[in-house]
Amino acid sequence: MPLATATPQAGFGGQVVEEVRVGERRTLDRQRFSRLFEALAGAGYSIVGPTVRDGAIVYDQIRSVEDLPIGWTDRQSGGSYRLERRGDAALFGYTVGPSSWKKYLFPARERLWTATRIGDSFTVRPEPVEPTRLAFFGMRACELSALAVTDRVFAGGPVTDPGYRTRRSSILRIAVQCGQAGGTCFCVSMGTGPGVRDGADLVLTEILDAGPHRFLLEPRTEEGAAVLSRIASELVPAAAGEARIAEAIVARTAASMGRTMEATGLRELLRENLEHPRWQLVAARCLSCTNCTMVCPTCFCSAQEEVPDLDVTKVERWRRWDSCFNLAFTELHGASVRKTGLSRYRQWLTHKLGTWHDQFGTSGCVGCGRCITWCPVGIDLTEEIGAIRAGPGPAAAPGGKP
Amino acid sequence: MLADVAPDPTSSAAAGHPLAPLPYRVRAVATETADTTTLTIEPRSTRSVPAPAPGQFVMLYAFGVGESPIGVSAHRADGTLVHTVRNVGKVTSALARLTPGDTVGVRGPYGRGWPLQEARGQDLVIVAGGLGLPPLRPVLYEVFENRDRYGRVEVIYGARTPKDLIYYEELQSWRRRSDLRIQVTVDAAGRDWYGDVGVVTTRLPDVRFDGSRTSAFICGPEIMMRLTAQAVVARGVRPEATWVSMERNMKCAVALCGHCQFGPTFVCRDGPVLSYRALEPFLAVKEV
Numbered sequence A: 001m002p003l004a005t006a007t008p009q010a011g012f013g014g015q016v017v018e019e020v021r022v023g024e025r026r027t028l029d030r031q032r033f034s035r036l037f038e039a040l041a042g043a044g045y046s047i048v049g050p051t052v053r054d055g056a057i058v059y060d061q062i063r064s065v066e067d068l069p070i071g072w073t074d075r076q077s078g079g080s081y082r083l084e085r086r087g088d089a090a091l092f093g094y095t096v097g098p099s100s101w102k103k104y105l106f107p108a109r110e111r112l113w114t115a116t117r118i119g120d121s122f123t124v125r126p127e128p129v130e131p132t133r134l135a136f137f138g139m140r141a142c143e144l145s146a147l148a149v150t151d152r153v154f155a156g157g158p159v160t161d162p163g164y165r166t167r168r169s170s171i172l173r174i175a176v177q178c179g180q181a182g183g184t185c186f187c188v189s190m191g192t193g194p195g196v197r198d199g200a201d202l203v204l205t206e207i208l209d210a211g212p213h214r215f216l217l218e219p220r221t222e223e224g225a226a227v228l229s230r231i232a233s234e235l236v237p238a239a240a241g242e243a244r245i246a247e248a249i250v251a252r253t254a255a256s257m258g259r260t261m262e263a264t265g266l267r268e269l270l271r272e273n274l275e276h277p278r279w280q281l282v283a284a285r286c287l288s289c290t291n292c293t294m295v296c297p298t299c300f301c302s303a304q305e306e307v308p309d310l311d312v313t314k315v316e317r318w319r320r321w322d323s324c325f326n327l328a329f330t331e332l333h334g335a336s337v338r339k340t341g342l343s344r345y346r347q348w349l350t351h352k353l354g355t356w357h358d359q360f361g362t363s364g365c366v367g368c369g370r371c372i373t374w375c376p377v378g379i380d381l382t383e384e385i386g387a388i389r390a391g392p393g394p395a396a397a398p399g400g401k402p
Numbered sequence B: 001m002l003a004d005v006a007p008d009p010t011s012s013a014a015a016g017h018p019l020a021p022l023p024y025r026v027r028a029v030a031t032e033t034a035d036t037t038t039l040t041i042e043p044r045s046t047r048s049v050p051a052p053a054p055g056q057f058v059m060l061y062a063f064g065v066g067e068s069p070i071g072v073s074a075h076r077a078d079g080t081l082v083h084t085v086r087n088v089g090k091v092t093s094a095l096a097r098l099t100p101g102d103t104v105g106v107r108g109p110y111g112r113g114w115p116l117q118e119a120r121g122q123d124l125v126i127v128a129g130g131l132g133l134p135p136l137r138p139v140l141y142e143v144f145e146n147r148d149r150y151g152r153v154e155v156i157y158g159a160r161t162p163k164d165l166i167y168y169e170e171l172q173s174w175r176r177r178s179d180l181r182i183q184v185t186v187d188a189a190g191r192d193w194y195g196d197v198g199v200v201t202t203r204l205p206d207v208r209f210d211g212s213r214t215s216a217f218i219c220g221p222e223i224m225m226r227l228t229a230q231a232v233v234a235r236g237v238r239p240e241a242t243w244v245s246m247e248r249n250m251k252c253a254v255a256l257c258g259h260c261q262f263g264p265t266f267v268c269r270d271g272p273v274l275s276y277r278a279l280e281p282f283l284a285v286k287e288v
């Protein structure tokens, strides 16, 4: 359906269309929520967001409200994830699943360049990366923090990743404040959520009670405001109490976190406990399956592959996600530096929570809980940190010889 | 939190990509030992990599095979680079097969090299084991060129056997110099070797320097660097003036791939040359 109010300035026939400005809260009815999709499409965005696939809520291309996991929720705990029906028709009544937005900025497999042999020399053509207008629809507070972390990794150092920067430059971040916490969430401990602070273009809060099913919308940037301006006539200025209702929703979520972790001094704690007996216990369980690194929204390690054609006149250089749990990751002089599962788990955890601070001035963990949920044996970093903090006492000691 | 990220100007096909190599022509190939070759290469076009500082490294690319981090053992103002490569695997064997006129790819230079600025006015203790000599050779060239900048200069170079010694002719000329002392030792030798036998640390007690105003530069296998660093620190060199060149698996060399991490450092960017002061707590732990 064409939108009569598609332009934020003057409409047809002298009718002045209202413009939504940054910071102005509006309410959108559930009945009219599809208008937001139309506004995004009208503004030239392709939309990616949560949708149900193979028994999980993942991020994928979505076209309409119906693609959202309407009335679904997820039940998560260490090593376990299940979808369940909710008693209502909430659009965002779940938390984060196995996929993260990272894959749209740092693809799991990506061609970096192609080299062609010319005579006895060669030329290299970098892979062109087009900025695509992608709307990340339904980012959670922890995920906005994860984005800020990968911004530092890929775009904050002396050498930046061209592909990441180009893709990152053209996304629209539509955040949703969580209405409930997942069983493995600990964003409160990490100071990343559940309320959305920085880094969003538009913030949504889904309101299911105290009146009709509706959404409180707050544009935080010009881009976010421009999208709302396209559907200004569908929006009503938020009533005085709406912001307080949203705050209460966030507070209720914050009070029901599935996990907690004391995050102060982690850098020092881990640095001083590289030989803590607890590593042996966790290493005895860890399968080095790499799941935790694949689902983590901030893990950034990669490998490169050289793919020549048959007569080696054209060569493609590919990059793919790698994991510090792979034995070959640290190969040097015919052997791996980190031969034991212990050293690989320790590298992962000390990097995430400790040395990330040295390298990037931030924690590498945003408390999303994915690594806990998707670990096949339910290894839980919050529990491991708790045990290391408890000191090398009997509770943490490996109980005899390993 | 970071401000919004701008698109990268280098991402267009016309401009370069930080991970794309530049073509260089192989000018000369010299055989050093049974498994080690020295390549002299020069830019094929008007584009060349910036001049490397002593101790920095580049990524050398064998077309159709892949890349390896390789130290720079000399360079000239015209863009010529010299690399000494030990043939241990896929990429290095392809590099070893190159002949004059062939093309090799280069990107870099990367990392932080030897802190020569800080070492001015000090005695230098330079200890190289095996292929640790190539990345230290530019330090010797700097010393020869600006001899008055440094105090006593003591060099120890060790190899497994006499057959494994590289830069043989040059070693002879260095031994004849009176402005530095170089000791050459091998781990094991037949009766036809008249030089020293023993690992590099056995030559240290002989070396004279003023510990409090000495910089030590050490490059070689990790265990050799650890023992040598301990020994020079025990002789009064400050741990923050004791430098080693670390080696780790590397894919990107620009702190994006994660492979080369050693404790808090990215060896490619923060190193490869790092102070013993920073490394000591991690070198003491297995499999960091």
Ligand SMILES: Cc1cc2nc3c(=O)[nH]c(=O)nc-3n(C[C@H](O)[C@H](O)[C@H](O)COP(=O)(O)OP(=O)(O)OC[C@H]3O[C@@H](n4cnc5c(N)ncnc54)[C@H](O)[C@@H]3O)c2cc1C
Pocket (backbone or CB within 6 Å): A331, A332, A333, A334, A335, B057, B067, B068, B069, B070, B071, B072, B084, B085, B086, B087, B088, B089, B090, B091, B092, B093, B131, B134, B135, B246, B247, B248, B249, B250, B272
């Ligand atoms: C900063 C730095 C400077 C270096 N300078 C030199 C140099 O001047 N001359 C030189 O000959 N070598 C140097 N190396 C080592 C060289 O990079 C490796 O020997 C080379 O990458 C091996 O690649 P390959 O494809 O030939 O071997 P592969 O076929 O990949 O593997 C052969 C063996 O080499 C090991 N290996 C893989 N990557 C490395 C690595 N980065 N370092 C050591 N072993 C590795 C593997 O474990 C494997 O067993 C340097 C390494 C670093 C990190």
Ligand code: SF4
Pocket (backbone or CB within 6 Å): A292, A295, A296, A297, A298, A352, A364, A365, A366, A367, A368, A369, A370, A371, A372
């Ligand atoms: S380490 Fe685990 S909880 Fe932390 S951001 Fe990664 S996946 Fe989420």
Ligand code: SF4
Pocket (backbone or CB within 6 Å): A285, A286, A287, A288, A289, A290, A291, A292, A293, A325, A371, A374, A375, A376, A377, A378, A379
């Ligand atoms: S911690 Fe769990 S998810 Fe991570 S590698 Fe080990 S077994 Fe796999």
